[in-house]
Amino acid sequence: MDQAQPTGPTAASPxxxxxxxxxxxxxxxxxxxxxxxxxxRMRQLLGDEESARFWAAYERVRHESGRVAVPQALVEYLRDLPAGTDPATARDQHIALADVLIGVPYSDYVFPGAVAALETLRQVGRVAxxxxxxxxxQATKVARSGLADPAEGYVFVAPDKSAYLREVAAIFPADRMVLVEDKPNNITRARAIFTGLGxxxxxxxxxxxxxxxASGPEWDGAELTVDSIAELAAMSPDAIARALRTPIVSRTA
Known part of the structure; x- marks a missing residue:
């Protein structure tokens, strides 16, 4: 009788x-x-004009800091309330708006297959x-989404992901680091940083x-490209492990 062959990373690189x-x-x-x-929800609370003013603050903060910072956008918005606004009104508006910003039911917006994808990846290696x-x-968003549990609680949050990769490699060590990402630039930066670490x-x-x-259909800078997280979830652990070790040049030559 044939013996079952090992799957996952042990099949390719013990x-x-x-x-x-x-x-x-x-x-x-x-x-x-x-x-x-x-x-x-914000338009229901504030109306179109005040909502537009909040989003203007949001975009200004993002432009100045290079990242999304919802709490800082709220600070900017409240600082620029119209002159003469009653303090009690400002306080009530602050509380109500904060509830809108932090109260989004993020678990409703988890993509189909996302949890299954994390579970599949855990059969190949560690997942964070x-x-x-x-x-x-961002930590609150992850907690409210329910995504921390299938990652076994390993959640790293940084203002700038690329600037934090060396620390991640130190605290979550492995021989092969794999970034699962929707932004091509982040994959390119991570490749340079991790390979620079050997x-x-x-x-x-x-x-x-x-x-x-926005990257266009021609970008091919990753070892594995999927059209959705559900597509990744549908792959076998062994297929994922093989794809991770297939050099890009061998697929594009």
Whole structure:
């Protein structure tokens, strides 16, 4: 009788430890749709004019800091309330708006297949969530989405993901680091940083969301490209392990 063959990383490289670093916004969670829901609730609370003023503050903060920072946008918005606003009114508006911003039911916006994808990746290596943004707000988003549990609680939040990769490699060590991401630029930067540390690197490009769409269909800078996180979830652990070790040049030559 034939013996069953091992699957996952042991089939390709018995001694290689693999760590998956999985993005959240537009990779595991439909952040574009969640933001639309936030805007809808805000317009109900503030009206169109004041909502537009908040989003102007949001974009200004993002432009100046290079990252999404919802709490800082709220600070900017409240600082510029119209002169003469009653303090009690300002306080009530602050509380209500904060509830809108932090109360989005993020679990409703987890992509189909996202949890299954994390569970599949755990059959190949260790899995952690790596997301960027305001540390307090982004951590709350992950907690409310329910995504921390399938990642066994390994959640790393940094204002700038690329600037934090060396620390991640130290605290979550592996021989091969794998970034699962919807932004091609983040995969390119991670490759340079991890290989510079002497680590093997693979990218999994999840082609969903506005940033992935902006990259165009021709971008091929990852070892594995899928059109959705559900497509990744449907792959076998062995197929994923093989794809991670297939050099890009051998597929594009």
């Amino acid at each position: 001694d290689e430890r693999v760590a998956f670093l999985v993005d959240v916004d537009n990779t595991l969670l439909d952040n574009d749709a969640a933001k639309d829901e936030m805007d809808r 969530i790596l997301t960027e943004g305001d540390p307090a707000y 680590l093997a690197f693979s990218g999994i490009f999840v082609r969903q969301g506005k940033y992935a769409a």
